Amino acid sequence: MLTYIIRRIFIMIPTLIAISVISFIIIELPPGDFLTAYTAELSMSGEAIDQVELESLKKRFGLDEPLYMRYLLWAWNFLHGDFGHSFEWNKPVRDLIGERLAMSVTISTCTLLFTWLVSVPIGIYSAVRQYSWVDHFLTFIGFIGLATPNFLFALVLLWVSYAYLGMNVGGLFSPEYSEAPWDLAKVLDLLKHLWIPVVIVGTAHTAKFIRIIRGNLLDELKKPYVTTARAKGLPETRLILKYPVRVAINPLVSTIGWTLPELISGIAITAVVLNLPTTGPLLLRALMSQDMQLAGTFIMFLSALTVLGTLISDILLAWVDPRIRYEAREVK
Amino acid sequence: MEESREAQKYLDASTRQLIWWRYKKHALAMIGLYLIVGLYVFSMFCEFLAPYSKDTRHFDMTYASPTKIRLFDDEGKLKRPFVREVKMDVDLKTQQIRYLEVAGTHYPIRLFVRGDSYEFWSLWEGNLHLFGVDAPGRLFLFGTDRMGRDLFSRCLYGSRISLSIGMFGVALSLLLGLVLGGVSGYVGGWVDSLIQRTIEVIRCFPSIPLWMGLAAAMPPHWHALKVYFMITIILSLVGWTDLARMVRGKLISLREEEFVLAARFAGAGHTRIIFRHLLPSFTSHIIVTVTLAIPHMVLAETALSFLGIGLRPPITSLGTLLKEAQNVTTIALYPWLLIPVAFVIATVLAFNFVGDGLRDAVDPYSR
Numbered sequence: 001m002l003t004y005i006i007r008r009i010f011i012m013i014p015t016l017i018a019i020s021v022i023s024f025i026i027i028e029l030p031p032g033d034f035l036t037a038y039t040a041e042l043s044m045s046g047e048a049i050d051q052v053e054l055e056s057l058k059k060r061f062g063l064d065e066p067l068y069m070r071y072l073l074w075a076w077n078f079l080h081g082d083f084g085h086s087f088e089w090n091k092p093v094r095d096l097i098g099e100r101l102a103m104s105v106t107i108s109t110c111t112l113l114f115t116w117l118v119s120v121p122i123g124i125y126s127a128v129r130q131y132s133w134v135d136h137f138l139t140f141i142g143f144i145g146l147a148t149p150n151f152l153f154a155l156v157l158l159w160v161s162y163a164y165l166g167m168n169v170g171g172l173f174s175p176e177y178s179e180a181p182w183d184l185a186k187v188l189d190l191l192k193h194l195w196i197p198v199v200i201v202g203t204a205h206t207a208k209f210i211r212i213i214r215g216n217l218l219d220e221l222k223k224p225y226v227t228t229a230r231a232k233g234l235p236e237t238r239l240i241l242k243y244p245v246r247v248a249i250n251p252l253v254s255t256i257g258w259t260l261p262e263l264i265s266g267i268a269i270t271a272v273v274l275n276l277p278t279t280g281p282l283l284l285r286a287l288m289s290q291d292m293q294l295a296g297t298f299i300m301f302l303s304a305l306t307v308l309g310t311l312i313s314d315i316l317l318a319w320v321d322p323r324i325r326y327e328a329r330e331v332k
Numbered sequence: 333m334e335e336s337r338e339a340q341k342y343l344d345a346s347t348r349q350l351i352w353w354r355y356k357k358h359a360l361a362m363i364g365l366y367l368i369v370g371l372y373v374f375s376m377f378c379e380f381l382a383p384y385s386k387d388t389r390h391f392d393m394t395y396a397s398p399t400k401i402r403l404f405d406d407e408g409k410l411k412r413p414f415v416r417e418v419k420m421d422v423d424l425k426t427q428q429i430r431y432l433e434v435a436g437t438h439y440p441i442r443l444f445v446r447g448d449s450y451e452f453w454s455l456w457e458g459n460l461h462l463f464g465v466d467a468p469g470r471l472f473l474f475g476t477d478r479m480g481r482d483l484f485s486r487c488l489y490g491s492r493i494s495l496s497i498g499m500f501g502v503a504l505s506l507l508l509g510l511v512l513g514g515v516s517g518y519v520g521g522w523v524d525s526l527i528q529r530t531i532e533v534i535r536c537f538p539s540i541p542l543w544m545g546l547a548a549a550m551p552p553h554w555h556a557l558k559v560y561f562m563i564t565i566i567l568s569l570v571g572w573t574d575l576a577r578m579v580r581g582k583l584i585s586l587r588e589e590e591f592v593l594a595a596r597f598a599g600a601g602h603t604r605i606i607f608r609h610l611l612p613s614f615t616s617h618i619i620v621t622v623t624l625a626i627p628h629m630v631l632a633e634t635a636l637s638f639l640g641i642g643l644r645p646p647i648t649s650l651g652t653l654l655k656e657a658q659n660v661t662t663i664a665l666y667p668w669l670l671i672p673v674a675f676v677i678a679t680v681l682a683f684n685f686v687g688d689g690l691r692d693a694v695d696p697y698s699r
Contacts, residue, residue: 018533022542029549147681149631151638152654152673159663159670258535265540269635273658283541284639287548299545303537310536 004318012311019303020078024071027296057085078300084293088286093297096282101301104271104278108263108305111198115205115259116252122206123213124245130218142207150266154200154273173277197274201266205259212255213248220244250321256313260306268302351616354693361689367682371675375492382485383464383471385448386648390470390480392420395666396431398475405438414440415469428665439469475668477656483671486648491675493649494630497564498679501629502622504568509575510618516576517583518606524580531573539570540635547641556647563642567632571625578621582614616694624687627680634676650676 039054065073077084083093126135174189220226221244229239271280279298286295345353355361374381390396401413417437423430445464452458465471474483516527546566550559586592587610595609630650636642637651638658645652650672656662657669 014529015533015536018529019536022533022537026542026545026549029546030551143681143684147627147677147684149635149676149680151635152676155654155657155663156670156673158660159667162660163664163667261536261538264538268538268540268544269639272639284544284641287544287641290548295545295548299537299541302541306536306538 001318005315008311008314012307015307016304019307020075020300021071023296023300023303024074026299027074027292028067028070030290030292078297083297086286086291086294088289088291088294093294096294097279097297097301100277100279100282101305103276104264104267104280104302105305107194107197107201107267107276107278108260110194111202111205111263111267112256112259114198114202115209118202119206119209120213120249120252123210123248124217124240126210126214127217127221127248128240138210142210145203145207148204150201150204151269151273153203154197154270157196157200158273197267197270197276200270200274201263204266205263209252209255212251216248216251217244220247250317253313253317253320256316257310260309260313261303264302264306351690351693355689358689358692360685361693364682364685364689367678368686371491371495371679371682374488375495378485378488378492379450379452379458380460381462382482382488383447383461383473384482384485385450386481386486386489387646388448388481388485390476390482392480393418393431393470393472393476394478394480395429396470396472396476396480397666398668399470399472400433401441401471406436411438412440414438415465415471417469437469439465441465441471474671475666477653477669483653483668486653487650487672487675490648490650490653490672491679493560493643493647494633494651494676495679497560497567497633497649498626498629500564501567501571501633502625504564505572505575505625506618506622508568508572510579512572513576513579514583514606517580518587518602518610520584527576528580531576534570534573537570539632542570543567543632543636544639544641547636556644559642559644560647563633563636567629571629571632574625575618575621578617579614582617583610586610586613616690620687620691620694623683623690627683630676630679630683 074084081094083097085091086093086096089096122138126138129135173186173193221240223244226239226244229243230236267278268280268283270276271278272284275281279302283295283298286292286298342350379385396418399415399418401415403410403413405411405414416433416435417439418431418433421430421432422428441463442465443463445461445466446459447461447464449457449459463471472482472484474487476482477486512527516524543566546569547563550562554562592605592609595605600608633642633649634651634654637649638654640655643649643652653672654670654676657672663670
């Protein structure tokens, strides 16, 4: 098991390097370097340009160096926790992203948990009572959930709650808590608001998961070992939960890998609509104002998070499914 | 007798006919097919079908609610559908604009009317519209937007752009996917590893932030048409990986089949084996993947334009239409601005239904 994990971590490194290259390309893509934009902005607002500061910034980001040197410098600084400077906020990027990334991670984790908690029982029910009206109804809801993009769902929900219930569901905190320091009351307030984005982003994935579980479980239920167990007189509930369900939910663990990028994508755009204090709105703003160091750092972190998530899911899968462990041992 | 003829018909049928028969049994897939055909016809002939051109501004009718179509006149007699003239009025209490019908006015909805002139497919000039009303009556099926432009007409024009982005984007990803997936599967070795690692890295990126990063790099002074092509390219640069994986998987499993070996012994070259023997055997799978990829493209474009980093005016897509509806208070006052959402959902659902139906139909082992 340990060797498997170590091997898996080593595989991760080239991926992370490739991701950093792409993030760096995104930083460099807009024409002209960010200092030109910065000085242009300063001279527009009539502020004096500090030549010394300019020189030091130039040196810090290696703007006179060739491209690959700039990348190496950027990557080196990145590894040491220096993510560059946000020119829009005039702050180090590091001070801007921490809480927002944490919020994004919180929402993604909650959403993932929510989708599992909802989809597993429903999927089992749909498979066991195949073609009942509940099954048909759930399939229908699932289709709608799949077809409605997150942000449109958010938009419609926002409108319905505003127009008919008279409340604004945007944001993650009530106004009185948004600037308050963290304490129990704030956490409770957060929980009160958190379910909205979680449900919005979770719906589509819940639908997908229900289909996966239902399909897998239907295949399993036809297998002879189920008949054998039933013939032996095992109670139906215990029989289903103990054997076929265990096999049928295995693929869910392996789907974390491709679910995470989609979740993070979905949250990014839903957050813009609902105005949540996560990475999405700030990333959009950074991109619009060409504050590329901030934007690039966000993209780098979001992608790195997905890689990390994939790693966790692979380890979980190996833990749940002995076949993968043994295969890994043989390869070694 | 009847039965054996049926059986014979089944045996004589070509693969295509069999697929079509299986497909027809799928009710949802047929609904999806009708929807798609309808949407494409609408968007192809939108100049003629839309009562107004997409940029005609009715300055005295900003944020007008959908026009009421009436069937009964003042005496309660049934007439052919007509509309009343509408005048802007300010509610003195709430300071809000509202629109009141002018009593007694009567403008029947007529077919084939002359109206805003347009250039049909940029080829022919014309001013004939399928339906409309005589001025000063106005017919806004879905209401108007901030600048008094007819939302129904704009939805039709918007679907044209959104659907075409879906088509072009998928065509480009198909090309990339076929070439890279094909090389990867057929050549194998280090080329295969390289392409597979690239695909894995691309799939690690959360697609919307990546699209956002790439789209935001476009300079603001670019022409709208150039932006349109760049967006298409960006979408397909991220979207080709699924196709490439599918093509590679199929090629690898087919490469070892006897008929390929036979073709090689018969002296066929690589090109001939790929295009003559391998590709036709999974064309149906390609079609399925492509059908399921189009809604992703449409959604991606809508999302980007909605955020304001996708297509730009004067190009009108469903996403740029929804950009008007970003603000809760705007939506609460003018809920009809959300109507383009229905077009997006209909498009996505239709393609998903067709894709699912096709997948079941082309798989000979499915029941």
